[in-house]
Amino acid sequence: MTSTAAATGTRSTVRTWFITGATSGIGRALTTAALGRGDNVTVLARRTEQFSDLATEHAERVLLIDTDVRDAESVGAAVQRTLDRFGRIDVVANNAGFGVFGAVEEASDAQARAIFDTNVFGVLNVLRATLPVLRKQRSGHLLQGSSYYGQTAHPGVGMLAATKYAVEGLTDALVGEVAPLGIKVTLVEPGPTATAFLSNLDVAATDSDYDQTVREVQRAIGALPAEAFNAPERVATAILAAVDAEQPPLRLATGSAAARDMRAALQARLDELDTWAEVTNAVDTPAA
């Protein structure tokens, strides 16, 4: 972090953020919140013209860069432009992502590969481009965009959950690799949030064998009242709390619904380990 006083006066430093998927939903709310407290933001998105209003308002502190996270070269160029403009990167929000809805079998190979390209390989592109900067600084905070579907899943969200579980797995390893280098890591795990996520969902072709499971879930999600979806601004507030913390969480659930579902999934895993302990432990016999 730089030592310049924040415009808000609530902190003694100004951070530089590097936020993917920054023009919509949670990314936009986070960008707005960071700008609101006087920070600098590099806004990465495929259509940055959607951000021109805020860019005009905060011209000195916003860098708009058209970037598809699937394009490693353009992510690398965005990092260099951020350094040229702001001199450092303090917070990387690996937020860009989308969902595929349908049974695991229903999602086509193209749909499965497309969601991994953005939600997993896009995250890796951003990590490879930004980590050398954070390592050199010996500081920084990585915000890894996960979901409660990174901890639990139900019919219809298999492809989405597969990508978020992948991000969680690599992040569980990453945190220990970069902690000695002064870099903090937080998995952001939102519950249902009122963004463009559902309208951007890629829906798989359907098979009637999944009417009782996948289509039931689809109907249930469609019937959720507006109140079931949290405001992205509240998610941004929670993320700021984690970024400001001396000891940020590795996992930050945003919303009680996310926390409830994650807790139930964790408890079910513990219970099953206990139920099967005898069979599990009987395996502990050295090979003859």
Ligand SMILES: NC(=O)c1ccc[n+]([C@@H]2O[C@H](COP(=O)([O-])OP(=O)(O)OC[C@H]3O[C@@H](n4cnc5c(N)ncnc54)[C@H](OP(=O)(O)O)[C@@H]3O)[C@@H](O)[C@H]2O)c1
């Ligand atoms: N909303 C929820 O209920 C919820 C719950 C759990 C987790 N999440 C996670 O939260 C994150 C943000 O989603 P959101 O809810 O804010 O949805 P959103 O409003 O649809 O925003 C997603 C953002 O990601 C960008 N994006 C998608 N593919 C991209 C690519 N290949 N390259 C660059 N940008 C790309 C989109 O840009 P374009 O405008 O160019 O498409 C958009 O700005 C996602 O990782 C999502 O999985 C959301």
